[in-house]
Amino acid sequence: MNPQEAPPAGPLVRTVLGDLPPGELGVCDAHDHLFLRTPLLPGQELADPVAAASELRAFREAGGRAVAQWTPRGMGRRRAELxxxxxATGIHLVAATGLHQAAHYTPESLGRVRGRLAELFVGDLTTAPVRAGLIKVAGGFHGLDAHARWVMAAAAEAHHATGAPVAVHLELGTGAAAVLDVLCGAGEVPPDRVILGHLGRSADVRAQLAAARSGAYLAFDGPSRAHHPTDWRLFDSLAALAEAGHGDRILLGGDTTTAAARAVGGGGPGMPYLLTGLRPALEAGLGGEFTEQVFVANPARAFAARWR
Known part of the structure; x- marks a missing residue:
């Protein structure tokens, strides 16, 4: 190295207020939403900054220090308000760029970004006034359509340009193998730069173990009213992954998508439940070391990047 050159920067978590050493992230809700708008949930928008602040303060009072908001482009992510x-709350917030499934957008809005999607993602990550710290994409039910493949190709390009992690919505917990084939195979994204969301929505522990063996992170969300039929299996999945030596692949998040799902002013359980309900159960059943790993150490690695 030329002695006049600065040494390469280490991994940093890109928050909405700037880059942060991973060790400062703290207890993290690794998959949630403070703002969200979609035609698939009419009248249930997350659009109230006062309510968002109340939920964040309740999360902080329970011991939380960081939240990754996975709301992508075109779905009301409101980065300035983040x-x-x-x-206002002292919570570290990681914002998203990327696109969700085509059903969340109009054909006209998708047409406006065609041909420059990767460029838009890179801009959100590197030059926007409030920068994103992850790329959100989405698969389909047991497969990928042309829209998903287009978005994932752009996400892979943006990852190579920036180093950003890629977070994936798995529809009802399915399709992880197809997603990894596109992102990590054709797209050449390292598996440890991929975060697979919603795997718990399918109670297939074999698929969860296979995804963990790939090296990707697994973001389990809930419990929630919407996904209660599989949420009750969450503990069994985490125990199976830990027993197989994959505790370092696990992330946990609330994935609050409607006002009614918030702890403050809604029916809950919301963000605080991760720490007031789930964390004590994990400590009792799987130990304090495991619990510290999934809430602190794993998110610090998963969301950190050597930004380019």
Missing amino acids: AALAR
Whole structure:
């Protein structure tokens, strides 16, 4: 190295208020939403910054220090208000770029970004006034359509340009193998830069173990009213992964998508339940070391990047 050159920067977590050493992230809700708008949930928008602040403060009072918001482009992510919330509450917030499934957008809005999707993702990650820290994409039910493959190709390109992690919505917990084939095979994204969301929505522990063996992170979300039929299996999945030596692949998040799902002013369980309900159960059943790993150490690695 030329002695006048600065040494390469280590991994950093890109928050809405700037880059953060991973060790400062703290207890993290690794998959949630503070703002969200989609035609698939009419009248159930997350659009109230006061309510968002109340939920964040309740999460902080329970011991939380960081939240990754997976709301992508075109779904009301409101990055400027995320920055204001981070300042007001002291919670580290990681925002997303990317696109969800085609059903969440109009054909006209998708047409406006065709041909420059990767460029838009890179701009959100590197030059926007409030920068994103992850790329959100989405698979389909047991497979990938042309829209998903297009978005994932752009996400892979943006990853190679920036180093950003890629977070994936798995429809009802399915299709992980197809997603990894596109992102890590054709797209050449390292598996440890991929976060697979919603695997718990399918109670197939074999698929969860296979995904963990790939080296990807597994983001389990819930419990929730919407996914209660599989949420009750969450503990068994985490225990099976830990027993197989994959405790270092696990992330946990609330995935609050409607106002009614919030702990403050809604029917819950919301963000705080991760720490007031789930964390004590994990400590009792799987130990404090495992619990610290999934809430602190794993998110610090998963969301950190050597930004380019």
